[in-house]
Amino acid sequence: QQQVKQSPQSLIVQKGGISIINCAYENTAFDYFPWYQQFPGKGPALLIAIRPDVSEKKEGRFTSSFNKSAKQFSLHIMDSQPGDSATYFCAASIDRGGSTLGRLYFGRGTQLTVWP
């Protein structure tokens, strides 16, 4: 059972456009939601992370939004560039009493292609 559902599976965006990836979860114990970027032949690299007490977090061109009531979170990539072409994963984990258990539940990934 996939605990974090991610869509779309693939996304094609023109250079300068906005890329939007959405994720949904069921387990209300999740309280840490990172986004990872992975290039071919590389391990995933953390882009941005958000917690339920924050509705939006921005780092450069990347913005993560969180909707606690809908149990959804999303990634927006503004001014998308060809160098952003990669696979993006959303994930979730449980933080118990301040000690985060090192288990991430990943979405299935979104393959983003940005056309020049």
Added chain:
Amino acid sequence: KAGVTQTPRYLIKTRGQQVTLSCSPISGHRSVSWYQQTPGQGLQFLFEYFSETQRNKGNFPGRFSGRQFSNSRSEMNVSTLELGDSALYLCASMRRETQYFGPGTRLLVL
């Protein structure tokens, strides 16, 4: 600071053999997690070690095992390899809630 390193980067084995993969975490990180990445199943959690103790375990058969040493370096072992074990095996070290991934070991089972 050096990142997470994994050795070897590529490995070819045959069915029935066993394999050991190694992971060196970022200096000072005490938690190491392992993940299996395949096109069909995506990224799946194998187990996590913290201060030489397994703290969490995913839903993989007992053929998958791991350990962590006093210097936080970790190894994972897969015995009696099956064709379906072909995958990218990723190791991540964690500080606070952030996991930093290594480049992975690509295992091909023939």
